[in-house]
Amino acid sequence: MQKITAHKNSFSNFTFSLKKLPWEFFLLLITALVFTLSAYASPYFLDVWNLSDATFNFVEKAIVALPLAMLIICRDIDLSVASIIALSSVAMGFAAQYGFAIELIVLIGIGVGMLCGLFNGWVVTRFDIPAIVVTIGTMSLFRGMSYILLGDQVLKDYPEGFDYFGQGYVYWVFSFEFMLFLVATLFFYFLLHKTNFGRRCYAIGNNPTAAFYSGINVKRHRLMLFVIVGALAGVAAVLLTSRLGSTRPTIALGWELSIITMVVLGGVNILGGSGTIAGVFIAVFLMGIVTFGLGLLNVPGIVMSIIIGGMLISVIATPVLIRKFSQRS
Amino acid sequence: MSDTPFYSLRGISKAFPGVKALDQVQLDLYSGEVMALIGENGAGKSTLVKTMTGIYQPDAGELRLAGECISLTTPDAARNLGITAIHQETVLFDELSVTENIFTGHLLTRGPLNMLDWSEMRRQCIKILADIEAQIDPDILLKHLSIGQRHMVAIARALSFNAKVVILDEPTAALSIHETQELYKIVDKLKAAGCAIMFISHKFDEVFAIADRYTVFRDGCFVDQGKIDNVTQAQLVTMMVGRTVDQIYPERAQALGDIVLKVENFSHPTEFHDLSFELRSGEILGFYGLVGAGRTELMQAIYGVSNNITGSLEIAGQVVKIRSPADAIKAGIVYVPEERQSQGVVLDLPIDQNITLPQLNHINKNGLLNPASEYTLADEYASRLQVKAPNWHELVGNLSGGNQQKVVIAKWLATQPKVIIMDEPTKGIDISSKAAVHSFMSELVKQGLAVIMVSSELPEVMGMSDRIIVMSEGLQVSELQRADFNPEKIVSAASGGLNEKTIH
Incomplete structure (x- = not known):
């Protein structure tokens, strides 16, 4: 008798969990599906070196998507990330022209990113202006500064060895960029899910007023997140500049939207309050595999963006629809 | 008909x-x-x-x-x-x-x-x-x-x-x-x-x-x-x-201790003017007045929410400058807000995480979360307040209003405050939760805490307080000791300025 009840319990637990399966499960399922389809569709897909090459197309964006996810969980957003990458790349280009050492160039790249983030965060928190408004402004501001500083020039006097960040391999097929992305994922997973800082992100994202009344310094927290996003945009600038070997003012143009797509696809609520690093991590690979698979099939870029757009909407709609239907039955 | x-x-x-x-x-x-x-x-x-x-x-x-x-x-x-x-x-x-x-x-x-x-x-x-x-x-x-x-x-x-x-x-x-x-x-x-x-x-x-x-x-x-x-x-x-409930307020008779909070000449440009009062440990000080009399604004000023306040504040004889809720909590003042859902709790976080929110740095000293010690602390205070929930991992949003209020109070008691300010603590909660909050308040003062209670319910403010300060239009219009409590006196003091008020 007892055995039967136990069995029944585990069954009801199972149906229960089906209804509220985590977002990450759907993402993983779709990623596996896309991966299998691509492997059947193209004989070149499963080649490890091809796969390794494919990662270069998305890990730079993905490195910015990780901190941006935390910022969006906190009800803020940064649309200026691509422009920060450009400005920080320009700064590195000039530093290289002056003959600075590699370490210094990297520091300048990340430092400029942090300063841009600090500026965003300062304007947002000091004057209580919505982040979307401020960063639409700084998106043009930082990009415009890159154009003015650079004009028609191309900066490409990067020192010997600087190409390692964007082109080097740590071991076998594992590039430096890719390994750095894995380390960054672990770091942000830890920061968001295992620290006081991460807990405060969720508290602020869910109810900023109650968080403030609970003694959290909400403004300082948000400011810090803007700086972290800026810093990682600086890191992305180092990787991208190193990979391309040159800086133009149009560098990383339009990246902000693909970065935000990664975050939203990863299940982060665009209105704040919920989301996980694991979700963003899987979404990054989903987008990377789709882009790579379609590329191998010679699908034109415009069609590709249509597919990614459709995927974003359908993947976000699926769990909502499932929940709706399961509630009805 | x-x-x-x-x-x-x-x-x-x-x-x-x-x-x-x-x-x-x-x-x-x-x-x-x-x-x-x-x-x-x-x-x-x-x-x-x-x-x-x-x-x-x-x-x-x-x-x-x-x-x-x-x-x-x-x-x-x-x-x-x-x-x-x-x-x-x-x-x-x-x-x-x-x-x-x-x-x-x-x-x-x-x-x-x-x-x-x-x-x-x-x-x-x-x-x-x-x-x-x-x-x-x-x-x-x-x-x-x-x-x-x-x-x-x-x-x-x-x-x-x-x-x-x-x-x-x-x-x-x-x-x-x-x-x-x-x-x-x-x-x-x-x-x-x-x-x-x-x-x-x-x-x-x-x-x-x-x-x-x-x-x-x-x-x-x-x-x-x-x-x-x-x-x-x-x-x-x-x-x-479904059962008989004594709607009698808990006995309120004990000796008052030393002065823990002293507010002097508190003024706000528009909301209140020149308020001074003292609060002793073991005392419940009631603030009565009409909606808009400036009571909530005064409490928020003490708690560090409002800016541009003039006046001084002493905790246990020490002058303290409070610029934010974080400063207030550090000084031992906590605030149970009137707007429970928007200011008191984070609905989408579980009970234990709500309770530990103000003192994450204190519990998790190195900045790393320690779910076990968080749960232990939450368990101690949520049990003391008899929060009704299957366990403390339940989202606060799934609780009834009365139990949400208990979570807010548990959160603040866990910080071991000296002064607890309760703004309309029983607003919109059911009778049995109300009685629980009241008896808990009297238990708190027995342990030497000082309580400020803002209430618009006359029976509550008269039943619970040792002393009542009546505010009207941002001014302190009357102060009554328990022996002098009289409903007519309190109400007429509270509505004193009303005749001059014109509605546009």
């Missing part, structure tokens, strides 16, 4: 996943009479109101209006039949004018092009406002009105539909005494006009003041109904909670 009910419900059931909100309930409303619906939070009152107004469809049972069976598929259908509800939080539009608010949803048009007829709407709006004697400018934006005035607008909106059935869902919760009196007058007018009125309130004095009949619900079931003249308050309470 007739003997057949105008609007009646029979055998209504409504279930939600996991909860049976209404189970075979019945209800009768009579034209020209006020029926008070009484029940604790969770008794199914809100679900019933939504069923009566077409927001929910019942799973079983029938609704009859003037003898005919009706089915309400949408709120619009209910409105067209003259059934309208005025909710606790009025659903109006801040950025629209009073006229626009009243006619949104049934705008008047004229001419072949169906042009909006604003002059006619404005004319009708003025007439309705005059009918209920509300002195409100029809062109003013809603956001410039007080909560009481907004209720008047909500009522005017209900009247603009030619309502025959009017449901008032805790209309007085946010009103001052004066505004409540105004509301009674309007209810009388509606009665005279032949409306069938349903009145939901937690306050028995109101029920006895305006109701003709009563209906009691408990846990989604119908318990009893009848004429209000044939019942006593004690009987109603017994029916409501």
